[in-house]
Amino acid sequence: MKALIVVAHPEPDSFTLALAAAGRLSLEQQGWEVAVSDLYRMQFKAVLDRDDFTTVSNPDRFNVSLEQRHAWSHQGLAPDVAAEVARLLATDLLILQFPLWWFAAPAILKGWIDRVFLSGVVYGRNAMFERGRLAGKRALICLTTGGPAEAFGPNGLYGEIDDLLRPLHRGVLGFTGMTVLPPFVCHDVPYAGDDARRDMLDRYRAHLNRLDTLEALAMPRLADHLDRLQPSLRRPAG
Amino acid sequence: MKALIVVAHPEPDSFTLALAAAGRLSLEQQGWEVAVSDLYRMQFKAVLDRDDFTTVSNPDRFNVSLEQRHAWSHQGLAPDVAAEVARLLATDLLILQFPLWWFAAPAILKGWIDRVFLSGVVYGRNAMFERGRLAGKRALICLTTGGPAEAFGPNGLYGEIDDLLRPLHRGVLGFTGMTVLPPFVCHDVPYAGDDARRDMLDRYRAHLNRLDTLEALAMPRLADHLDRLQPSLRRPAG
Numbered sequence: 156m157k158a159l160i161v162v163a164h165p166e167p168d169s170f171t172l173a174l175a176a177a178g179r180l181s182l183e184q185q186g187w188e189v190a191v192s193d194l195y196r197m198q199f200k201a202v203l204d205r206d207d208f209t210t211v212s213n214p215d216r217f218n219v220s221l222e223q224r225h226a227w228s229h230q231g232l233a234p235d236v237a238a239e240v241a242r243l244l245a246t247d248l249l250i251l252q253f254p255l256w257w258f259a260a261p262a263i264l265k266g267w268i269d270r271v272f273l274s275g276v277v278y279g280r281n282a283m284f285e286r287g288r289l290a291g292k293r294a295l296i297c298l299t300t301g302g303p304a305e306a307f308g309p310n311g312l313y314g315e316i317d318d319l320l321r322p323l324h325r326g327v328l329g330f331t332g333m334t335v336l337p338p339f340v341c342h343d344v345p346y347a348g349d350d351a352r353r354d355m356l357d358r359y360r361a362h363l364n365r366l367d368t369l370e371a372l373a374m375p376r377l378a379d380h381l382d383r384l385q386p387s388l389r390r391p392a393g
Numbered sequence: 394m395k396a397l398i399v400v401a402h403p404e405p406d407s408f409t410l411a412l413a414a415a416g417r418l419s420l421e422q423q424g425w426e427v428a429v430s431d432l433y434r435m436q437f438k439a440v441l442d443r444d445d446f447t448t449v450s451n452p453d454r455f456n457v458s459l460e461q462r463h464a465w466s467h468q469g470l471a472p473d474v475a476a477e478v479a480r481l482l483a484t485d486l487l488i489l490q491f492p493l494w495w496f497a498a499p500a501i502l503k504g505w506i507d508r509v510f511l512s513g514v515v516y517g518r519n520a521m522f523e524r525g526r527l528a529g530k531r532a533l534i535c536l537t538t539g540g541p542a543e544a545f546g547p548n549g550l551y552g553e554i555d556d557l558l559r560p561l562h563r564g565v566l567g568f569t570g571m572t573v574l575p576p577f578v579c580h581d582v583p584y585a586g587d588d589a590r591r592d593m594l595d596r597y598r599a600h601l602n603r604l605d606t607l608e609a610l611a612m613p614r615l616a617d618h619l620d621r622l623q624p625s626l627r628r629p630a631g
Binding site: 165166168195201202204205214216217218219220256257258259260261262263265266268269272283284301303305306311312313314318319320322323325326327328345360375377382383384 | 403404406433439440441442443447453454455456457458494495496497498499500501503504506507510521539541543544549550551552555556559562564565568583613615619621622626
């Protein structure tokens with residue numbers, strides 16, 4: 156079984172990197188083969204543009220979906236994109252490891268999604284959710300926040316963490332067919348002392364040790380929406 | 394009155410850029426002074442790192458908030474960040490103009506937020522929501538999607554657009570004190586013909602012509618949460 160940990164934090168000595176290392180070790184001890192894409196250390200390009208491709212489908216107008224599909228079928232992905240796509244397609248478990256910046260992933264991780272989650276490869280017009288091309292894989296978000304847990308709870312000032320993560324859980328991971336496991340969230344990290352940090356690392360290892368017993372998040376099913384969406388799905392591509 | 398339109402689309406001939414141009418013209422005709430930050434054409438750096446600063450507060454450990462605060466008080470912002478911060482602080486109206494990629498903003502726009510929304514400048518530990526430092530400014534999201542409207546409606550396959558935009562509306566714009574106006578959303582853009590596109594541009598111009606009558610989105614108030622959060626707010630910085 157293969158796992159891919161995608162990490163987004165500029166500081167190598169950050170708690171985010173400590174969580175990634177603990178996760179890697181924990182999985183390896185369970186017999187997983189683990190790859191780590193440490194986006195900051197890789198200086199991963201965050202911005203999707205024509206340099207993502209060595210091929211050109213339409214030189215006059217840059218349409219992301221069409222260029223991604225064309226490049227995929229003509230071996231025209233830039234090497235950095237191709238390498239990450241290969242890792243994503245090969246993995247059985249994807250872990251996104253990041254600090255919550257502005258109630259979302261850091262731009263470098265959003266860029267990894269924008270560039271690597273290729274149209275026509277990880278999803279298609281009739282291939283979403285239970286029919287998504289990444290069905291059979293599991294995904295898990297491990298994140299840190301700089302706020303107290305109660306601010307992310309019911310009626311919390313910042314809003315519930317599940318709501319904040321929905322664009323990633325449902326819009327990226329579930330959308331492509333992955334089984335989305337409950338996230339592991341470390342609150343208040345900038346204010347946590349050594350003991351609290353050790354405790355969070357222990358609890359994260361325990362979370363990874365019971366992966367098979369975690370209940371997946373509920374996702375919508377394409378099949379339940381096909382009747383309403385059928386006319387749209389039959390439209391010609393733009 | 395000053396407006397700032399921040400645009401994120403790689404294709405100059407895209408409908409996103411057409412909306413930005415229509416918005417600019419409409420505001421200028423109403424007497425606004427309009428600046429446009431066209432992030433792709435500026436080749437705006439998306440990734441927050443040490444190159445955001447000419448100063449260094451702590452050479453051993455890179456803490457984003459502390460380096461941002463230090464740089465701000467020591468004139469140590471990199472020129473590209475300083476220029477955008479100046480535009481943001483000077484504006485009365487901020488428009489974020491983007492295509493929905495993976496149910497969120499493209500990485501280049503998330504990077505603009507990560508790098509420009511400086512800790513200690515646009516918000517502080519006791520300066521959020523109604524006490525946010527950008528109070529008095531208005532903000533509006535204008536976005537395009539590649540899906541049919543019904544998929545973003547109640548019980549829609551993709552989830553309600555208001556839920557998808559909450560991290561931006563509440564977590565970025567409302568969080569910093571801005572008055573958040575209702576978004577203008579163009580669905581199904583890749584499949585829209587010329588007439589439909591002209592209609593969307595007309596409706597967007599009308600939306601901008603009635604800015605003063607639009608009802609702002611409801612936001613939480615820090616004052617309602619202070620009792621619960623007070624212990625956290627008094628903690629020493631990490």
